[in-house]
Amino acid sequence: MMKLTKIPGGSQARRKRRGRQWAAGTALLLLTVLSLVYIRFDAAEFLLGIPTFLRFLFSDFLPPDPTNLQSYLKPVADTFIYAVIATFCSSLLGVCLALLMARTTTPHPLVRTVLRGLISFLRNIPFLAWASLLVVIFGVGTTAGLIALIVFGCGFLARLYAESIEELDQDSMEALESCGATYGQRIKHAIIPQFLPAFYSWTLFMFEINIRASAVLGLVGAGGIGALIKQTMDLFQYGKTSMVIAIMVAMILMVELMTNRIRRRLI
Amino acid sequence: MEPILTIQGLKKQYSAGTWGLNGIDLTVQPGEFIAVIGPSGAGKSTLLRCMNRLIEPTEGRITFLGEDVVCANKRELRSIRARMGMIFQHYNLVYRSSVLENVLHGRLGYMGSLAGMLGRYPEADKEEAIALLEKVGLENEVYKRADELSGGQKQRVGVCRALAQKPSLILADEPIASLDPKSSKTVMDAIHTNCREQGIACLVNLHQVDYAKAYATRIVGIKAGRVVFDGPSDQLTSDITQYLYEGKEDEMFHKAAI
Ligand SMILES: Nc1ncnc2c1ncn2[C@@H]1O[C@H](COP(=O)(O)OP(=O)(O)OP(=O)(O)O)[C@@H](O)[C@H]1O
Numbered sequence A: 001m002m003k004l005t006k007i008p009g010g011s012q013a014r015r016k017r018r019g020r021q022w023a024a025g026t027a028l029l030l031l032t033v034l035s036l037v038y039i040r041f042d043a044a045e046f047l048l049g050i051p052t053f054l055r056f057l058f059s060d061f062l063p064p065d066p067t068n069l070q071s072y073l074k075p076v077a078d079t080f081i082y083a084v085i086a087t088f089c090s091s092l093l094g095v096c097l098a099l100l101m102a103r104t105t106t107p108h109p110l111v112r113t114v115l116r117g118l119i120s121f122l123r124n125i126p127f128l129a130w131a132s133l134l135v136v137i138f139g140v141g142t143t144a145g146l147i148a149l150i151v152f153g154c155g156f157l158a159r160l161y162a163e164s165i166e167e168l169d170q171d172s173m174e175a176l177e178s179c180g181a182t183y184g185q186r187i188k189h190a191i192i193p194q195f196l197p198a199f200y201s202w203t204l205f206m207f208e209i210n211i212r213a214s215a216v217l218g219l220v221g222a223g224g225i226g227a228l229i230k231q232t233m234d235l236f237q238y239g240k241t242s243m244v245i246a247i248m249v250a251m252i253l254m255v256e257l258m259t260n261r262i263r264r265r266l267i
Numbered sequence B: 001m002e003p004i005l006t007i008q009g010l011k012k013q014y015s016a017g018t019w020g021l022n023g024i025d026l027t028v029q030p031g032e033f034i035a036v037i038g039p040s041g042a043g044k045s046t047l048l049r050c051m052n053r054l055i056e057p058t059e060g061r062i063t064f065l066g067e068d069v070v071c072a073n074k075r076e077l078r079s080i081r082a083r084m085g086m087i088f089q090h091y092n093l094v095y096r097s098s099v100l101e102n103v104l105h106g107r108l109g110y111m112g113s114l115a116g117m118l119g120r121y122p123e124a125d126k127e128e129a130i131a132l133l134e135k136v137g138l139e140n141e142v143y144k145r146a147d148e149l150s151g152g153q154k155q156r157v158g159v160c161r162a163l164a165q166k167p168s169l170i171l172a173d174e175p176i177a178s179l180d181p182k183s184s185k186t187v188m189d190a191i192h193t194n195c196r197e198q199g200i201a202c203l204v205n206l207h208q209v210d211y212a213k214a215y216a217t218r219i220v221g222i223k224a225g226r227v228v229f230d231g232p233s234d235q236l237t238s239d240i241t242q243y244l245y246e247g248k249e250d251e252m253f254h255k256a257a258i
């Protein structure tokens, strides 16, 4: 009896769902076509451009030009060091902010509301906009880049940390409260131990993002390996540009390999 | 004898129309072992949680060792909580910390905030914590992580944490509701023996009437937020239990069967 009534209802629901999927797909396609028309995308221009692009790629860009390799060493090291410092600072600041702003650990709901607003404002300014802005303030160089990375990472991590903290089991918090533990003691003994795995995981993720971000900082004049890309391109030394890009990719891959290994160790 | 705890006209309103407690009067003498029984939703957990203000009472007075609990400020409340141990149905341990650390958490209420945060427990506290664990048969689990233990072992750690507080009163909210009969007995014995020996008064919420009769010196029956029975265990007749669980008899049997 149950089965008889269930099957028609099920297939009806499935048909309905399929109909909705079709509608969504069609809408998406239509939107893409309209957008292409709007930006005056010229298919002919694109297709005719392909040979020029390939010629450029293989004659000017490749092979990478390995002369003066040792002069790249400092920018590469700089990029790496930026990422380390920025990740360290933003994770420390991020934890403090997250504790103040997570629903379960905030000292006062007002603190939570204010911080959440502030953080979401900071986080929604694109990273390169931060960097450009800070270059104007601090001038071309490392300070601007580093501060941009820290501000951006701070907002990003604070939110992720806060969400992880809110998901933690509240029972032990309650138990420590019933023992007469202070706010600080409850955070230290009930929240921190439970939060550590999520903390490691998000911080390593942040480090990967920071490596990529610090590599492009140079494009807006905020130091690091990205500056080399801009410099060599401005001088039409495309062989060197491709060398720098190759080094950048190698560095990012190495960092990913490293973080994966650490992650497996820790969690 | 001066009572340890006096409750007068205690009421708790959760929201308009939802009353957890409807005027409770209760006096606890030193060393008493009181079982609180009643059907689900009667207000047993609410009552216990109002004692250390994990839940804020709406109305009424609570006096613990001569101190007013309801009006206590932050510092006073902390000192009151330090002297009231609590045992939870779901153990409420910090599972990623060691068994010993979990027991030592019971000492936090007596320590300075910073010293407590840094985990600078006095050597004597550590020795006593280990002694407590040995007493409940967990001498081989002291340095294990709390999540490696079985349910019954976890609850014994919970009992040790409460005992580490050297409390005058222990509040136990259904300490054995998630345990099998064998572990239930071990845990109840651990609570009972220690309270007896150290003269700790105990309020324990129980679903199982037979356990209540076996351990308690006094039974308090609660129904719809009111005390409907208060007397020595042997005066709890089957008529009274019938009345207490009226309309919810199945629950009583079901819970007793677990
Ligand atoms: N956080 C809450 N918000 C609103 N109402 C609540 C809340 N906690 C409990 N109540 C209500 O208060 C009444 C008493 O609940 P309480 O948890 O104290 O009962 P209990 O006797 O412990 O039941 P059980 O045996 O199921 O644990 C119930 O009617 C319940 O619905």
Ligand SMILES: [Mg+2]
Residues within 6 Å of the ligand: B044, B045, B046, B174
């Ligand atoms: Mg309950």
